[in-house]
Amino acid sequence: MRFRKLTIEELTALEPELKQFLILNEIYGDDWEKLNQENPEKAQSLVDIFSDNVLDKVYYKIDFLEKRASNAFSVFSLTESAVETITIQSKSEAIELLTNEQIEKALNQHLAALEIFCGTKKIETTKSDEVFKLIQSECDLSTYDVWHSFSSFLDQLKNSN
Structure with a gap:
């Protein structure tokens, strides 16, 4: 499997597509019922392929x-x-960085106590x-607005130095 098997709830929600x-x-x-009873490995293999196809399309659409963590915040643009x-x-x-409010306060009041890293990595x-x-490493969905606010802040920071 390339990604993961869809859950029963996800498969149920995607029943027409399945x-x-x-x-x-x-x-x-x-035939599907018969296949599940007579050849469950093949049935599971088809569910695996379907899961990978669905997740490939979903993941491809994610841009941010x-x-x-309590002491770090990362945002990714893909x-x-x-x-x-x-x-x-x-x-x-x-200085905690779990909420947007904590991050904003830290950037405005405790900038010297922060390290800011930027980087670009080629997708192999x-x-x-x-x-x-990234999702496996506990990343969550984000938005353009979050990315843009931090990117703009860094641009302002660079221009003020």
């Missing part, structure tokens, strides 16, 4: 992710060929694979 997928694989109505990262890390345990496989890897 039926279309099975029809494309020449498996109709009762973020990861939060394109077809690269991942850009902005990471803000606190040098002090007293596919965007979907990179998104999956």
Whole structure:
């Protein structure tokens, strides 16, 4: 499997798409029940392929992710060929970076106690694979607005020096 198997809840929500997928694989109505009983490995293999197809499409559409910890915040912008990262890390345990309010306060009042890293990494496989890897490392969905606010802040910081 390239990604992960969809959960029962996800498969249920995608039942019409799963039926279309099975029809494309020449498996109709009762044939699916029969296949599950007589050859469960093949049935699971088809679910695996369907899961990978669905997740590939979903992951490909994700452009922004973020990861939060008490002492660090990272936001990622993903394109077809690269991942850009902005990471803000606190040098002090007293400065937490879990919420947007805490991050904003730290940037405005405790900038000297922060380390800010920026980087770009070329995607070696596919965007979907990179998104999956980041999600596996506990990243969550983010937005253009979050990315843009930190990117703009860094531009202002660079221009003021």
